[in-house]
Amino acid sequence: MLAAEPTSASAPPPEPKRPSALPPTEAALARETQAVQRTPAVESYIVENPASDQMVDVLRALDLEYCASNPGSSFEGLQESIVNYGDNRMPEFLTCLHEESAVAMAHGYAKIEGKPMMALLHGTVGLQHGAMAIYNAYADRVPVYIVVGLDNDGPVAAHNALDMAAMVRDFVKWDHQPESLDQFGRSAVRAYTLATTPPMAPVLLVLDARLQKAPLEGAPAVPTLSAPRFPAADSASVKEIARLLVAANSPRINAGQVARTQEGIDLLVELAELLQAPVNGVTNRLNFPSRHPLAGTGTGLGDLVLNLEPTGRGGAPGMANGTTITISASELLVTSNYNVRGGARRGDIVVAADAQATLPALIEEVRRQVTDDRKRHFEERGQRYALTHARRRQREVADARHGWDATPVSLARVAAELWPLIRDHEDDWSFVSPQRFLGSWPGKLWNMTRSHHFIGNHGAGGMGYGAPAAVGAALANRKYGRISINIQGDGDLNYAPGVLWTAAHHQIPLLTIVANNRAYHQELMFMQQQCAARNRGVDRARIGTTIEDPNIDYTQMAKAYGLYAEGPIANPNDLGPALRRAVDRVKAGEPALLDVLTQPRG
Amino acid sequence: MRMTGWLSLGLGVSGAALFTVVTAGATIEPSQDPAALRGDTDRGRVLFETYTCYGCHGYTGETGFGPRLNPPRHDQAEFVQYLRNPRNPRRMPPYQQDDASDQTLADIFAYLTSLPSASPEAESIPLLQTILTGDENADDPPN
Ligand SMILES: Cc1ncc(C[n+]2csc(CCOP(=O)(O)OP(=O)(O)O)c2C)c(N)n1
Numbered sequence: 001m002l003a004a005e006p007t008s009a010s011a012p013p014p015e016p017k018r019p020s021a022l023p024p025t026e027a028a029l030a031r032e033t034q035a036v037q038r039t040p041a042v043e044s045y046i047v048e049n050p051a052s053d054q055m056v057d058v059l060r061a062l063d064l065e066y067c068a069s070n071p072g073s074s075f076e077g078l079q080e081s082i083v084n085y086g087d088n089r090m091p092e093f094l095t096c097l098h099e100e101s102a103v104a105m106a107h108g109y110a111k112i113e114g115k116p117m118m119a120l121l122h123g124t125v126g127l128q129h130g131a132m133a134i135y136n137a138y139a140d141r142v143p144v145y146i147v148v149g150l151d152n153d154g155p156v157a158a159h160n161a162l163d164m165a166a167m168v169r170d171f172v173k174w175d176h177q178p179e180s181l182d183q184f185g186r187s188a189v190r191a192y193t194l195a196t197t198p199p200m201a202p203v204l205l206v207l208d209a210r211l212q213k214a215p216l217e218g219a220p221a222v223p224t225l226s227a228p229r230f231p232a233a234d235s236a237s238v239k240e241i242a243r244l245l246v247a248a249n250s251p252r253i254n255a256g257q258v259a260r261t262q263e264g265i266d267l268l269v270e271l272a273e274l275l276q277a278p279v280n281g282v283t284n285r286l287n288f289p290s291r292h293p294l295a296g297t298g299t300g301l302g303d304l305v306l307n308l309e310p311t312g313r314g315g316a317p318g319m320a321n322g323t324t325i326t327i328s329a330s331e332l333l334v335t336s337n338y339n340v341r342g343g344a345r346r347g348d349i350v351v352a353a354d355a356q357a358t359l360p361a362l363i364e365e366v367r368r369q370v371t372d373d374r375k376r377h378f379e380e381r382g383q384r385y386a387l388t389h390a391r392r393r394q395r396e397v398a399d400a401r402h403g404w405d406a407t408p409v410s411l412a413r414v415a416a417e418l419w420p421l422i423r424d425h426e427d428d429w430s431f432v433s434p435q436r437f438l439g440s441w442p443g444k445l446w447n448m449t450r451s452h453h454f455i456g457n458h459g460a461g462g463m464g465y466g467a468p469a470a471v472g473a474a475l476a477n478r479k480y481g482r483i484s485i486n487i488q489g490d491g492d493l494n495y496a497p498g499v500l501w502t503a504a505h506h507q508i509p510l511l512t513i514v515a516n517n518r519a520y521h522q523e524l525m526f527m528q529q530q531c532a533a534r535n536r537g538v539d540r541a542r543i544g545t546t547i548e549d550p551n552i553d554y555t556q557m558a559k560a561y562g563l564y565a566e567g568p569i570a571n572p573n574d575l576g577p578a579l580r581r582a583v584d585r586v587k588a589g590e591p592a593l594l595d596v597l598t599q600p601r602g
Numbered sequence: 603m604r605m606t607g608w609l610s611l612g613l614g615v616s617g618a619a620l621f622t623v624v625t626a627g628a629t630i631e632p633s634q635d636p637a638a639l640r641g642d643t644d645r646g647r648v649l650f651e652t653y654t655c656y657g658c659h660g661y662t663g664e665t666g667f668g669p670r671l672n673p674p675r676h677d678q679a680e681f682v683q684y685l686r687n688p689r690n691p692r693r694m695p696p697y698q699q700d701d702a703s704d705q706t707l708a709d710i711f712a713y714l715t716s717l718p719s720a721s722p723e724a725e726s727i728p729l730l731q732t733i734l735t736g737d738e739n740a741d742d743p744p745n
């Protein structure tokens with residue numbers, strides 16, 4: 001702003017104000033005050049009060065922060081309401097370059113935030129693109145709020161369908177195509193409640209364009225959402241399980257998709273400490289602190305295994321023929337077509353209930369039944385397990401030395417170099433990618449205690465999850481100031497790399513390290529096995545499984561999408577300084593990418 | 603098959619230049635006594651990639667799912683024997699004579715024997731020592 005001119009005491013008094021314009025003429029007054037006469041064509045075109053505004057009110061009442069989308073005319077009515085009527089807040093429209101990215105972003109977001117995000121997809125073709133990502137979320141038991149447009153009057157007839165949801169019905173929990181605005185409100189709330197009631201899963205609403213675009217008649221009330229109650233095990237089962245747990249001499253806890261939130265981890269710690277039972281639980285999302293003395297599979301032979309939401313059929317390593325108990329909500333979400341969970345759950349006792357929701361009652365009951373005598377026994381075995389845990393940890397960390405100075409860089413070294421750069425970050429850190437292909441080095445070397453420290457796998461193993469799920473998780477982490485880390489395969493990145501642009505465009509801080517082995521290495525190993533089994537030479541195992549000739553320049557790729565990027569880094573001594581520079585960028589609020597040439601497996 | 607020069611990254615060897623040597627190596631007659639064969643390190647380097655050994659053992663034989671091969675834990679005869687009849691063929695595929703001759707395996711063995719170690723002792727790596735002993739402060743992050 002300009003400073004006012006200084007006035008002096010001797011300055012002349014200001015001149016009296018004059019009107020800035022002449023008074024309006026009668027004709028001008030009439031023009032400005034009377035309604036403009038619209039032609040019938042314009043009259044039928046203008047919609048003053050579109051129904052999709054009301055839809056935005058409903059979405060806002062559901063607390064949907066974001067709407068990840070690739071634009072399509074089948075939902076142009078709703079999109080216009082989101083950006084104009086809704087002022088592009090709650091939900092905020094996120095531009096995605098592929099529907100698979102939109103859904104996978106919502107998948108990653110929900111794993112951090114504990115609530116769904118919306119993915120808005122174009123009729124038929126957009127939904128087809130998003131299908132694999134929906135399947136991943138379904139298998140991972142993660143809620144995604146999907147809305148698909150349907151425009152029977154639209155420009156491309158092939159984008160319509162009589163039953164739009166049919167193509168994904170096997171892997172969404174519920175779908176509906178409301179016929180009225182009132183019905184939309186009720187369906188929207190029902191969809192949200194179902195998605196967030198365990199077993200959580202994606203839901204889908206099909207939104208007819210006519211419904212979006214029609215003028216609002218009356219003002220249907222925005223329905224209210226009541227927090228869902230979670231299905232816990234019945235009290236008789238809880239008592240019986242507690243009795244068996246207290247009586248067992250070496251029980252094991254096998255944790256799969258248990259902890260949805262920090263509360264789940266805390267409850268599992270409470271149960272494990274009460275029983276002094278080892279917990280095998282850093283496999284698929286963090287269920288148990290990685291350095292807890294009871295983390296692992298204990299020692300000796302187990303005589304009871306308690307499976308909590310196992311991802312397979314259940315079971316634990318080192319088991320004698322003991323009792324198997326399974327608490328899993330999986331059976332409440334079976335699909336006839338896809339073998340998502342690998343068959344019926346194993347167990348002498350199988351309870352179809354949510355494990356996290358059952359834990360408080362189970363803890364209470366164990367506490368009630370345990371005697372001083374048993375407590376002494378528990379403490380004894382606890383000391384043994386702690387020793388085993390400490391020894392195993394010592395060995396695992398020491399094992400990181402293997403190939404420490406190798407070129408290309410070992411995956412252990414990537415994790416080890418990164419750890420000191422993130423561990424003391426004042427707002428904490430979050431590892432937002434799967435780790436199985438990385439030799440699980442982050443889980444072995446980093447101190448994982450909070451649910452956002454590790455959010456697990458793809459769900460259904462569908463590649464193309466890594467990059468977008470990481471961006472979605474990083475989006476959720478942004479408001480907490482956490483630094484998000486994505487260490488990901490080169491193959492996975494190439495399914496829909498455009499999500500890097502989405503991260504840059506929406507300023508989502510995320511460090512992506514491409515663990516670049518220039519291959520679909522998993523498949524290369526499978527091919528090698530096949531070639532050997534048929535005794536026809538393994539020298540062609542690399543055909544179709546490597547990503548070379550030409551090598552992909554991920555630095556240029558990331559830069560093209562607007563990211564800070566460095567690489568390829570092959571010399572392990574260059575890694576630390578490059579990581580430091582990239583982490584600084586991320587701390588300053590940007591996404592950054594490092595292309596690191598790595599050993600194929602950890 | 604086109605060699606891609608992955609190994610040349612660290613070792614300064616062009617895969618393309620060595621390809622002819624590999625072809626020549628494949629024509630060598632199988633020996634009666636695998637222990638007596640003299641392996642060729644350069645050929646072995648390329649074969650280690652061609653036979654995708656690096657897939658499970660890493661480029662220096664020190665990383666991956668498979669057991670560490672550097673330094674080798676067997677002598678040459680045992681090595682050849684093991685590759686013909688590995689204990690668990692679903693993890694370690696067997697290589698038959700017509701696919702990988704004794705000479706081929708001797709070459710790979712020679713390469714493994716020639717590899718320098720890229721694995722210093724854990725005690726000499728400060729980053730690992732800190733993880734083992736000095737991480738206590740990071741136990742309770744703020745949220
Ligand atoms: C959509 C999809 N296509 C193909 C596969 C088969 N597949 C499993 S692992 C894998 C390799 C992925 O490559 P990358 O991410 O680079 O990991 P790497 O195995 O090289 O470490 C592929 C293609 C899959 N799981 N999903």
Ligand SMILES: [Mg+2]
Pocket residue numbers: 489490491515516517518519520521
């Ligand atoms: Mg790869």
